[in-house]
Amino acid sequence: MSVDVNDYLESVLTDSGVCGKFQLLFYCLVYGSMVPAAFSVLMMAFGGIEPHWSCYWLSKNGLLLNVTSQMMCKPDNSTIEAVCISKTFDSSMSTIVDKVIILQVSKSVTIKNMSVDVNDYLESVLTDSGVCGKFQLLFYCLVYGSMVPAAFSVLMMAFGGIEPHWSCYWLSKNGLLLNVTSQMMCKQDNSTIEAVCISKTFDSSMSTIVDKWDLTCDKEWIISTITTIQLAGLLFGAFMSGQIGDLFGRKPTFFLSFIMLFTFNLLAAFSVSWQMFAVLRFFIGISSGWYLTIYIIILAELTSTKYRSGIVAFPAWPIGTMIFGLFCWILHDWQNIQITTSILCLPWLIGLCFVPESYRWFVSRNKINEAHQVLIKIAKLNGKPPPDFVKLCDVIAMSKTENTRDRKHTVVDILKTKHLLKDTLLLNVCWISCGYGYFAISFGVQQLSGNLYLNIVLLGLVDVVQILVSFIANKIGRKRTTFIFFAVAGITGIVVGILQFLDLNNKGQLVNGFAFTSKMCVNSGWISLIILTSEIYPTVVRNVGFGLNNSVARVGAMTAPQLVFASKHIPGLSYLLLGGLFLLSCICLVFLPETNRKALKDTIDENEGL
Structure with missing residues (x-):
């Protein structure tokens, strides 16, 4: 540009106004944006400041020294070799110095493996922080509420796979x-x-995947196959959740499972073929298996011994089943149910952000500071005094078993430990029976007489009886409670199988009555088994052990849709097998240990004499 052009552009700007509203707005916006820019550049001028701090020391032989030092990285004038296990910072400011150092300290501390005294102490700390306060109310509402979309996800094929007239x-x-x-x-x-x-x-009164893709006659096998594929996903999800939950924590695993439930349920609603739907049902199964494994663990580890069986036995799943039946009656369209399931995930997905990590998991990973922070939050919400951090460190440091050095435990630790391997194999039989029995009755709901939607609701309603499992399990023990329910489930299952062979006037009512009774006992026995299983395994492998059994249960569940399909041609087959499996499980229960009124174990060694 020439000089004349530049002069002309200047004059044009001047003629357009130099001190008007435009300039006022323009300068305010530009100068105002300078404030966050200044914050960004200068943040480290404050964030890098080192607040005053003091240090607690742990000697090499595992003794907690009665010494604190002000802003010193080594004990002053001490001949004892020691490491700083905790720094207490001035609470008048918080910078990245106290944030980063706390993380580093928790990772560098050398702590002994936890003894039985530590387990008892951890139970008492949780009890002292409050067992029936605001924290528990919020925590249980969030976890139990999230069970509704999970129930919708697992049971969708109980409606979606029905063949309309x-x-x-x-x-x-x-x-x-x-x-x-x-x-x-x-x-x-x-x-x-x-x-x-x-x-x-x-029939236009309902819409399922059967009429969507004409899955009748020579394509009828596809329905049960899709359900089996979904349950195979539960198997993989349960096993993955157990391993990931123990390695990376309960909360991240719990949260991620719900993100997956939301995503895959929404995508499944817009499937363009049954093949695409089957693939998405597999991923929904993975998400559900992931969720169903981790939610039990996080409930058990954040609940005191006295209330643990009651919390696990709360009928959140039956309530979700009844709500599912109600929505099926209102919507009677598989696609709308899939979308509704995804929508129901959203409020709980937000709420689960407030669920804390298990303090027991932190302790088992030698992250004592983080465990203490969780306990402080629980105590604060419940209006209780915070636990003594020094005492927590002292109890752990004084334990006499071998050093874990923050070792990661896997399923191999279960398989190479004789007593855990024996318990696992016996539990596997029980879990296979529960997985098969529950889903054989649930996915066979169309074979019952009467109104379909009412039967779905009733299948959920009879499961509410599980709330009594807590009282019974605390009174007579976990093992005996499970045995009684399994025995009744087996006997009533055989009765249903025999009735389906007979030609009686009131056959429909009799089959329904015994089938509902069997379903009630299968579910209640499973709840008692869940309590028993979660208490048999020590913390370091609890999620792995529970996930392994949950995975095995899905093997039984995967066979259920195929046998329900076969029962259309061979009456009573699925129920006769159910009865036989549960009677076999009763025998296995005899050889399992009782865990009633005992503190949760945290390490494998101390579990030897359970």
Whole structure:
């Protein structure tokens, strides 16, 4: 540009106004943006300041020294080799110095493996922080509330896989349209004319994946296969959750499972083929298995011994099942149910951000500072005094068992420990029975007489009885409670199987009555088994052990849809197998240890004499 052009541009700007509203707004915006820019540049002028701090020392032989030093990285004038296990910072300011150092200290501390005294102390600390306060109210509401979309996710195929009534229009081989329709028949009955079905008309009172992709006759096997694929996902999810939960913490695993439930349920609603739907149901299964494993662990570890069985036995799942039946009746459309499930995830997804990490997991990973912070939050919400950090360190430091050095435990630790391997194999049989029994009855709901939606609700309603499991398990023990429910479930299951062979006038009512009784006992026995399982394993492998059993349960669950399908041709097959499995499980229970009224164990060694 020439000088004349520059002068002209200056004059144009001047003529447009130099001190008007535009300039006022423009300068305010530009100068105002300088404030956060200054904050960004100068933040380290404050954030890098080192607040005053003092240090608590742990000697090399595991003794907590009665010495504190002001802003010193080594004990002053001390001949004893020691490491700083905790720094207490001036609370008048918080900078990255106290944040980073706390993290480093928790990772560098050398702590002995936890003894039985430590377990008792951790129980007492939780009790002293409050067991029935505001924290528990908020915590249980969030965890139990999240069970509703999880129940929707697992049980969707109980409705979505139902075959609506349909009729067929026939075309003869010579091209003539026959003036005949048949109700749910894949071939013409008593007809000498060869014909093919050219069109199916489905009952419009409900919409499932069957009418969406015409999964009838020679495609009928696809329905049970999709359900089996979903339950295979539960198997993988349960096992993955156990390992990831023990390695990376309960809270991140819990939160991630819900993100996956929200995402895959929404995508499944817009499936364009049954193949795509089957793949997404597999990932929904993984998400559900992930969730169902980790929620029990985080509940057990943040609940005191006195109330643990009651918390696990709360009928959150049956309530979710009943709500699912209600929504099926209102929506009666599989796609709307999938979308609703995804929407129901959102409020709990936000709420779960406030669920704390398990303080026991922190302690098992030698992260004592983080464990103490969780306990402080619990005590503060419940209006109780915070636990003594020095005493917590002292109890752990004085334990006499071998050093763990923050070792990561895996399923291998279970398999190579004789008593844990024995317990695991016995529990596996029980969990397989529960997985098969629960889903054989749930996904076979269409085979019961009466109203479909009412039967779904009733299957959830009979499970509310599980709330009594807490009282019974505390009174007579976890093992005996499980045994009683399993025995009744097995006997009633065999009765249903026999009834389905017979031709009786009131057969429908009898089958329903015994089937609902069997379902009630299967679920209640499973709840008692969950309590027993979560208490048998020590903290370092609790999530792995629970996840392993949960995975094995899905093996039983995966067979359930196939046997329900086979029962259409061989009446009573699925229930007779159910009865046999639960009676076998009763025998296995005899050889398992009782855990009633005992503190949770934290390490493998101390579990030897349980």
